[in-house]
Amino acid sequence: MYRRIILLATRNRSGISPIAEHSINITNQQETKRTSVSTCPNRQRMHYNKGVCAPNNRPFSTSTALSKENEESSAPKTGVTEAKVKEEEPRKSGKENLLDLLSAMKVGVTTKKKFQALKSQKSKEQPRVHPESMESATSMFQKATTEQQAQKESLSPELVAAASAVASSMPFKKSQTESELLQQLRKHESDTEVHKKGETNNIGNIIADMKVGKHPNARSPNRPANQIRFDDDGRGYTHDRGVVNEFDAVRRRKSLFTGKRLNIFPSTTDTTETEPKEVSVPSLWDIELAGQIAAVIKHLPRNGFEEMIQWTKDGKLWQYPINNEAGLEEESDVPFHEHVFLDSHLEDFPKQGPVRHFMELVINGLSKNPYLTVKQKMEHIEWFHEYFQQKEEVLKESEAY
Amino acid sequence: MAASVLARLVKSGFEFLQTSFRTTSQAGNVEQVRGYYVNWRMLRDVKRRQMAFEYANDRLRMNAIRKNTILPKELQEIADKEIAAFPRDSCPVRIRNRCVMTSRPRGVKRRWRLSRIVFRHLADHNQMSGIQRAMW
Numbered sequence: 278m279y280r281r282i283i284l285l286a287t288r289n290r291s292g293i294s295p296i297a298e299h300s301i302n303i304t305n306q307q308e309t310k311r312t313s314v315s316t317c318p319n320r321q322r323m324h325y326n327k328g329v330c331a332p333n334n335r336p337f338s339t340s341t342a343l344s345k346e347n348e349e350s351s352a353p354k355t356g357v358t359e360a361k362v363k364e365e366e367p368r369k370s371g372k373e374n375l376l377d378l379l380s381a382m383k384v385g386v387t388t389k390k391k392f393q394a395l396k397s398q399k400s401k402e403q404p405r406v407h408p409e410s411m412e413s414a415t416s417m418f419q420k421a422t423t424e425q426q427a428q429k430e431s432l433s434p435e436l437v438a439a440a441s442a443v444a445s446s447m448p449f450k451k452s453q454t455e456s457e458l459l460q461q462l463r464k465h466e467s468d469t470e471v472h473k474k475g476e477t478n479n480i481g482n483i484i485a486d487m488k489v490g491k492h493p494n495a496r497s498p499n500r501p502a503n504q505i506r507f508d509d510d511g512r513g514y515t516h517d518r519g520v521v522n523e524f525d526a527v528r529r530r531k532s533l534f535t536g537k538r539l540n541i542f543p544s545t546t547d548t549t550e551t552e553p554k555e556v557s558v559p560s561l562w563d564i565e566l567a568g569q570i571a572a573v574i575k576h577l578p579r580n581g582f583e584e585m586i587q588w589t590k591d592g593k594l595w596q597y598p599i600n601n602e603a604g605l606e607e608e609s610d611v612p613f614h615e616h617v618f619l620d621s622h623l624e625d626f627p628k629q630g631p632v633r634h635f636m637e638l639v640i641n642g643l644s645k646n647p648y649l650t651v652k653q654k655m656e657h658i659e660w661f662h663e664y665f666q667q668k669e670e671v672l673k674e675s676e677a678y
Numbered sequence: 679m680a681a682s683v684l685a686r687l688v689k690s691g692f693e694f695l696q697t698s699f700r701t702t703s704q705a706g707n708v709e710q711v712r713g714y715y716v717n718w719r720m721l722r723d724v725k726r727r728q729m730a731f732e733y734a735n736d737r738l739r740m741n742a743i744r745k746n747t748i749l750p751k752e753l754q755e756i757a758d759k760e761i762a763a764f765p766r767d768s769c770p771v772r773i774r775n776r777c778v779m780t781s782r783p784r785g786v787k788r789r790w791r792l793s794r795i796v797f798r799h800l801a802d803h804n805q806m807s808g809i810q811r812a813m814w
Contacts, residue, residue, distance in 0.1 A: 632749070657739065671753055672750065675753070
C-alpha cells in the first residue's frame with residue numbers, strides 16, 4: 278500500500294496527491310500517452326510484482342513474467358517489444374482505453390521504423406542497448422530515488438550514445454528512460470568489475486558498522502580467586518594445564534606488529550624508492566639463463582606440499598580456490614554486446630528464405646550460449662557461410678537460396 | 679562446446695608413443711620405442727578420443743543441418759553423405775570409457791575412471807580419499 282502511494286507520488290511531477298490524480302488524468306494522458314490499466318486488482322498485482330522485484334541481474338534477457346502482465350493491460354503488442362511501459366492509472370472509460378490503444382499502437386510502429394533506421398545508419402561495431410531493460414522501469418525508478426550513485430567513468434561513450442539514441446526514439450519520457458538505461462549499464466559494469474576483482478572491499482563495509490568489543494579477559498588469570506584450583510573427584514590434584522595460559526596475552530595479539538614501537542632501530546626509507554630501470558623484452562638467452570638458474574636451485578620436493586606446489590606451477594594441478602574461469606582471463610574483457618548481438622554477422626546471408634531462418638535460429642542459440650568465446654561463435658557462423666556458398670547450386674534448385 | 683565436452687574425455691595429452699613399436703633410426707637399425715599405455719586397445723581408444731575432439735565442431739554443424747525441418751531435403755541428403763564420409767573414428771560413440779590403470783572395458787566407475795577391481799584394491803589400501811567401507 279505504501280509502495281503504491283510512493284510510486285504514484287514519485288511519478289507525479291507536479292506532486293499532486295494520489296487521490297486527486299484521478300481528476301488530472303486526462304491532462305497527463307495528453308502529455309505522456311500512457312497506456313491504461315482497466316481494473317484495480319490488476320494494478321495492485323502489477324505493483325506488488327514490481328515493488329518486490331529483485332535487482333534485475335540480467336537486464337537483457339526477456340523476462341516473460343513482467344511482459345505477461347502488460348499483455349493483460351492494454352499495451353500494444355507490436356513487433357517491437359521495446360515499447361512496453363507499465364503505467365498505472367485510475368479507472369478510465371472504455372473510449373479512453375481505446376483511444377490510448379490506438380495512439381500507443383501508432384507510436385509503436387514508428388519506433389520500429391525509427392529503430393531500423395538507426396540500425397542502418399550506425400556502423401556494425403556500435404553496440405546497441407537492448408531497451409528491454411525498460412521492463413524494470415518502475416523498480417529502477419524506485420532504486421533511483423533511494424540510492425543516488427553517479428559513476429559515469431566506466432561507461433564507454435559508444436554505449437552512452439546508443440542509450441541516448443534509443444531513449445530519443447522512445448515516445449515517452451526521454452530523459453527518464455535515458456537515465457534508467459544508463460543506470461542499468463553502470464550497474465552491469467560495476468557487477469562485472471566486482472566479479473573480476475573478487476569481493477575484496479565488502480567485508481570492510483560490513484565491519485565498519487560493527488562495534489568494537491572490549492576484552493573482558495584482561496587480568497582474570499592473575500586474580501587470587503582464579504589461582505586456587507579445586508579438584509572435583511577427590512584425587513588430590515588437578516590436571517595441569519601447562520604454561521600455555523601464561524602466553525595468553527601474547528597469543529591474543531592478532532599479528533606481530535601491533536605493539537608499541539620501541540624506536541631502537543632507525544627506519545630507513547632510501548632503499549624503497551629506486552628509479553625503475555629500463556626493462557626490454559627478455560631475449561631467449563635470458564629466458565634460458567633464468568631457466569638454468571631455476572633448475573639448479575630447485576630441489577626435489579621434500580614433502581607432499583612441495584610436490585603440490587611444483588605441480589601447480591607446472592599446471593598439472595588446479596589453482597585453489599577453484600576459479601571457474603581459470604583459462605579465460607581475456608575473455609572477461611569482451612563486452613557483453615558482442616556475445617549477444619550477433620545480427621550484424623548475418624549480413625552475408627540472403628534476407629529471405631529457409632537459409633535465413635536457419636541462421637537466425639543459429640544466432641539465437643549462440644547468443645544464449647555463455648560457454649563459447651566470441652571467436653568460436655564467429656567460426657561457427659563463418660563455417661555455415663562457406664558451406665552454404667558451396668552448396669549454392671543445390672539450394673538454388675530447391676529455390677532456397 | 680562439443681569440443682570442450684570431448685576434451686574432457688581425452689585423458690592424456692597429445693604426445694603419445696606407440697607401445698612396443700619398432701622404428702628405424704637414420705642409421706637403419708631397428709629400435710624399439712616404449713610407450714605409456716597398458717595395451718593396444720587403450721591406445722586405439724586414445725586415438726579415437728583425439729580424432730573425435732578434432733572433428734567435434736564439424737560434426738556438430740553437419741548434424742545441425744541434417745536434423746532440421748527448415749532446410750530443403752536435398753541439402754540434408756547431401757549432408758548425410760558428407761557426414762558418412764568422415765573417418766569412422768571421429769564419432770564420439772566409438773569411445774569406450776576404459777579403466778585407466780588396467781584398460782578394462784567393463785565395470786568402470788565414471789567418477790574415478792577405474793575398474794571395480796582396481797578401485798577396491800586402492801580403497802582397501804586407503805589410497806582413495808573419502809572412500810570408506812560401507813556398513814549400515
